[in-house]
Structure formats: C-alpha cells, structure tokens
Amino acid sequence: MGRKFNVAVVGAGLVGKKMVEVLIEREFPFNKIKVLATREREEHIAGRIFKVEKTTVEGFDGIDFAFFAGTEGEKGASQEFGWKAVEKGAIVIDNGGDFRMHPDVPLVIPEVNSHHLKNHKGFIANPNCSTIIMLMALAPLHKRYRIKRIIASTYQAVSGTGSKAVEELDRQVHQYVKKEQLTKDVYPHTICFNVIPHIGNLSEQFPGYYSEEVKMILETRKILDCPEILVSATCVRVPVFNGHSEAITVQFDSQPDVDECRKILSAAEGVKLVDQPENAVYPCPIDVSGSDDVFVGRIRKNSAMENALDMWVVGDNIKKGAAQNAVQIAETMIRMNLI
Ligand SMILES: NC(=O)c1ccc[n+]([C@@H]2O[C@H](COP(=O)([O-])OP(=O)(O)OC[C@H]3O[C@@H](n4cnc5c(N)ncnc54)[C@H](OP(=O)(O)O)[C@@H]3O)[C@@H](O)[C@H]2O)c1
Structure with missing residues (x-):
C-alpha cells in the first residue's frame, strides 16, 4: 500500500468545497481531510458531513498537504497562515494571488511546467483561473x-x-x-x-x-x-x-x-x-x-x-481553473517524490 497523506483544506467556499469533491473524485491518497474556515460549523460536501474548524496555526500540526482556498489579501488565510503552515511541515498549495509572483514560490500548471516543482520551499501557488x-x-x-x-x-x-x-x-x-x-x-x-x-x-x-x-x-x-x-x-x-x-x-x-x-x-x-x-x-x-x-x-x-x-x-474555472489544478499539483509532487 502506498503512503497516505493528512490533508487540510482552508476555506469552505466554492473552491474549498470543490477541492474536497475533487480529492474524493480523483481518489487522492488521503488519511483524512480536515476543513478549516473562519468559524466552526458543519458543512455537507460530496455527500459527507464535515465538521469545519476555525483556522489556527496548531490546526496544521501533522498535516502533509494544506490546500488554501480562503479569501485573498491582508486578512486572508494565506497571508495569515500560509507560511506558518509550511513551518509546521505542511506543503501549502495556494489558490489565491498573494504569493504567485514570489521568487521562492513555483507557479504551476502540472501539464505545462511541473519541472518548476523541483527545489520547492514548501509553498506552491496555483495560477489564476484565466x-x-x-x-x-x-x-x-x-x-x-x-x-x-x-x-x-x-x-x-x-x-x-x-x-x-x-x-x-x-x-x-x-x-x-x-x-x-x-x-x-x-x-x-x-x-x-x-x-x-x-x-x-x-x-x-x-x-x-x-x-x-x-x-x-x-x-x-x-x-x-x-x-x-x-x-x-x-x-x-x-x-x-x-x-x-x-x-x-x-x-x-x-x-x-x-x-x-x-x-x-x-x-x-x-x-x-x-x-x-x-x-x-x-x-x-x-x-x-x-x-x-x-x-x-x-x-x-x-x-x-x-x-x-x-x-x-x-x-x-472552479475545477481546472482552481481546485483540480491544485490537487494535480499535489499528485505530481507525490509522483516526483518531492514530499
Ligand atoms: N472562484 C474561482 O474561480 C477561483 C479561481 C481561482 C482561484 N480562486 C481563489 O480561491 C480562493 C477562494 O475562492 P472562493 O471562490 O472559494 O471564495 P469564497 O466562496 O468567497 O470562499 C472563501 C472562503 O475563505 C474562508 N476564509 C476567508 N478568510 C479566511 C481566513 N482568514 N482564514 C480561514 N479561512 C478564511 C471563508 O470562510 P467562511 O466560510 O468561514 O467565511 C470561505 O469559506 C480565493 O483566493 C480566490 O481568489 C478562485
């Protein structure tokens, strides 16, 4: 049996929910999926009930892949928690635009430039949908x-x-x-x-x-x-x-x-x-x-x-333009032995 990964999805909006659906649909090798957002509640996603937790730095303990699909900007999830999740040992794959042009952040469409994932520093950006x-x-x-x-x-x-x-x-x-x-x-x-x-x-x-x-x-x-x-x-x-x-x-x-x-x-x-x-x-x-x-x-x-x-x-735009591309990045990293 291959390795299984602990996954967190940050954001339970359109992209976050689609991310959970795509992880299940593509049979991504996860142990568990944790959904984080601004506040606690229950959400029905892909026919299952997820207990959404409030996002905290400690929430990333033991997480292998953290897919960020929170709002962009200063008070957004990536700026607040992205690099802290990397410090906790997670690979962050961010859907938002905050760090796409950062020189240490590969910006990847797996079918186009998966070679940019080599020498990653734990933080990968998903390009803009268009x-x-x-x-x-x-x-x-x-x-x-x-x-x-x-x-x-x-x-x-x-x-x-x-x-x-x-x-x-x-x-x-x-x-x-x-x-x-x-x-x-x-x-x-x-x-x-x-x-x-x-x-x-x-x-x-x-x-x-x-x-x-x-x-x-x-x-x-x-x-x-x-x-x-x-x-x-x-x-x-x-x-x-x-x-x-x-x-x-x-x-x-x-x-x-x-x-x-x-x-x-x-x-x-x-x-x-x-x-x-x-x-x-x-x-x-x-x-x-x-x-x-x-x-x-x-x-x-x-x-x-x-x-x-x-x-x-x-x-x-929500699938290949966001959630699916992010999941494909994680699949590619596993295939390339980059985690
Ligand atoms: N929609 C697209 O086509 C598309 C395409 C590519 C990229 N993106 C990017 O993907 C991200 C999400 O987009 P969306 O369309 O899913 O937005 P959305 O429907 O507005 O959902 C945003 C989610 O982010 C959560 N959130 C906001 N601030 C947060 C924080 N500080 N900590 C934790 N969670 C936080 C919200 O939590 P609550 O539910 O608790 O309020 C909500 O669940 C954005 O960065 C967007 O630019 C979107």
Missing part, C-alpha cells in the same frame, strides 16, 4: 512554434468571484422575472443581462489595466519562463454561472500550420478539441462546466496579423 485555461491551450503550441505575443479577451463566469456572486446573479434573475427592483452587493453594476469590463483593482504597474488582466500578463511569463512574451488582456465578467471563455489571438515566431496545431491540441493532455464551425460545434461554458479538461475551438489563421492564430478556449 491564466490556467489560456495556457492549457497555448503551451502545447508554444513548444512547436514559439509564442511572441498574446491578445486575450475573457468572458468570465460569476463563480470566479465566489459564492456571494453566484447568489447575486441568481437573485437578480429572479428579481428580473418578478419585475422587481434589481439589488446589487458584489459587483459595481448589475450583472444579470449585462457584461462588466472590470475584474480586480486598477493596476499601478500597467496603467489602465485591472489586476485580473495583469495576472494574465505576469503569470504567463513566469509559467512559460519567457519574460519577453508580450501579453495584453481585457477581462470581462459575464452573466454565466460557471465556466470561463476566452477569445485568444496568439502570434508566433513563424507561421503556424492550422492543421498541425489542431493535431497538437488533440494530443495534448487535459485538452479537448471541439472544432467543427460548419456544424455550429465549438465549446460553450454551459457544456464545459463540470469537466476536467480545457476545450478549444474556432481555430483559424488570423486575417490581420502575420504568424498568428485565433482560437476560442473554455474551461471550468
């Missing part, structure tokens, strides 16, 4: 034709903001149907039957960009080890419950062969090609939600730029 979904489609092509430039527009689901945003879209749809006044708490504008070109805070480093867009720029360069790749993104929140979509233009050093790119993507681990535009066959988030893979369609030669392709990429 970056994971984009690079699952682009990294296999980058190996064959080197990427020079990426221009991406995203169509991001409300689940990416967390459970309160899912409730907000649901509530506004009901209010609209009942012809009631639409109320809003989470977004600066109504999200129901609208689109909002604003995700995160305004950046000082890249004037005019919001932080989600900056994550796509900086994380892409770190993951691909290519500081010279030029990236521009416009991130848009859309009234979709789950599943992020991205319209991507990618320019390479040389002219890519579209058929060869289709073959490369068909063979790529974790990627599914769904590309028959003549039959209205292309990925849509409502179909992709719940899937493990990232789906690619509408692949075509860009008509306005040399050496460039356009494509449409869709992935489940």
Whole structure:
C-alpha cells in the first residue's frame, strides 16, 4: 500500500468545497481531510458531513498537504497562515494571488511546467483561473512554434468571484422575472443581462489595466519562463454561472500550420478539441462546466496579423481553473517524490 497523506483544506467556499469533491473524485491518497474556515460549523460536501474548524496555526500540526482556498489579501488565510503552515511541515498549495509572483514560490500548471516543482520551499501557488485555461491551450503550441505575443479577451463566469456572486446573479434573475427592483452587493453594476469590463483593482504597474488582466500578463511569463512574451488582456465578467471563455489571438515566431496545431491540441493532455464551425460545434461554458479538461475551438489563421492564430478556449474555472489544478499539483509532487 502506498503512503497516505493528512490533508487540510482552508476555506469552505466554492473552491474549498470543490477541492474536497475533487480529492474524493480523483481518489487522492488521503488519511483524512480536515476543513478549516473562519468559524466552526458543519458543512455537507460530496455527500459527507464535515465538521469545519476555525483556522489556527496548531490546526496544521501533522498535516502533509494544506490546500488554501480562503479569501485573498491582508486578512486572508494565506497571508495569515500560509507560511506558518509550511513551518509546521505542511506543503501549502495556494489558490489565491498573494504569493504567485514570489521568487521562492513555483507557479504551476502540472501539464505545462511541473519541472518548476523541483527545489520547492514548501509553498506552491496555483495560477489564476484565466491564466490556467489560456495556457492549457497555448503551451502545447508554444513548444512547436514559439509564442511572441498574446491578445486575450475573457468572458468570465460569476463563480470566479465566489459564492456571494453566484447568489447575486441568481437573485437578480429572479428579481428580473418578478419585475422587481434589481439589488446589487458584489459587483459595481448589475450583472444579470449585462457584461462588466472590470475584474480586480486598477493596476499601478500597467496603467489602465485591472489586476485580473495583469495576472494574465505576469503569470504567463513566469509559467512559460519567457519574460519577453508580450501579453495584453481585457477581462470581462459575464452573466454565466460557471465556466470561463476566452477569445485568444496568439502570434508566433513563424507561421503556424492550422492543421498541425489542431493535431497538437488533440494530443495534448487535459485538452479537448471541439472544432467543427460548419456544424455550429465549438465549446460553450454551459457544456464545459463540470469537466476536467480545457476545450478549444474556432481555430483559424488570423486575417490581420502575420504568424498568428485565433482560437476560442473554455474551461471550468472552479475545477481546472482552481481546485483540480491544485490537487494535480499535489499528485505530481507525490509522483516526483518531492514530499
Ligand atoms: N472562484 C474561482 O474561480 C477561483 C479561481 C481561482 C482561484 N480562486 C481563489 O480561491 C480562493 C477562494 O475562492 P472562493 O471562490 O472559494 O471564495 P469564497 O466562496 O468567497 O470562499 C472563501 C472562503 O475563505 C474562508 N476564509 C476567508 N478568510 C479566511 C481566513 N482568514 N482564514 C480561514 N479561512 C478564511 C471563508 O470562510 P467562511 O466560510 O468561514 O467565511 C470561505 O469559506 C480565493 O483566493 C480566490 O481568489 C478562485
């Protein structure tokens, strides 16, 4: 029998709950799963009852893997407990953005850059959901034709903001149907039957960009080890419950062969090609939600730029964009004997 691990999941929101589901679904070799959050209670997750404990440093005693899915920022779980959990001997895999660009923290998509896990210092970051979904489609092509430039527009689901945003879209749809006044708490504008070109805070480093867009720029360069790749993104929140979509233009050093790119993507681990535009066959988030893979369609030669392709990429932001990628990092570390 192989080794089994003591696991803690910090955060019992959308990502934390999905993390527990994915650990069970993928038969991760755990002894026990402990769920931690801001306060004690019981939660029903994956058909089981979990006694959620309040997060404390002592809570990480004896834990091998700690998956962090708490709120980001100063009072968030990673900043408060992340490195303390590492001191207690746990491997921390963090879903949030607090330490992704830290030089001692590998930022990993297992199918793309698992080699970055070697020489880890106990703290690993899961990339931003939009970056994971984009690079699952682009990294296999980058190996064959080197990427020079990426221009991406995203169509991001409300689940990416967390459970309160899912409730907000649901509530506004009901209010609209009942012809009631639409109320809003989470977004600066109504999200129901609208689109909002604003995700995160305004950046000082890249004037005019919001932080989600900056994550796509900086994380892409770190993951691909290519500081010279030029990236521009416009991130848009859309009234979709789950599943992020991205319209991507990618320019390479040389002219890519579209058929060869289709073959490369068909063979790529974790990627599914769904590309028959003549039959209205292309990925849509409502179909992709719940899937493990990232789906690619509408692949075509860009008509306005040399050496460039356009494509449409869709992935489940809570699964591959967050919980599943984190669990895959732990599985990869076990396989590589890094724990
Ligand atoms: N949603 C996505 O698509 C996505 C994708 C990639 C990454 N992420 C990241 O994953 C993290 C979680 O996102 P989410 O969508 O699951 O958010 P969420 O639904 O709002 O849940 C946040 C959870 O964090 C817990 N928490 C907050 N502060 C904490 C603290 N100081 N100590 C311990 N627990 C704390 C909360 O506890 P209580 O339940 O007790 O309030 C709650 O369970 C965020 O960092 C987010 O940026 C999300």
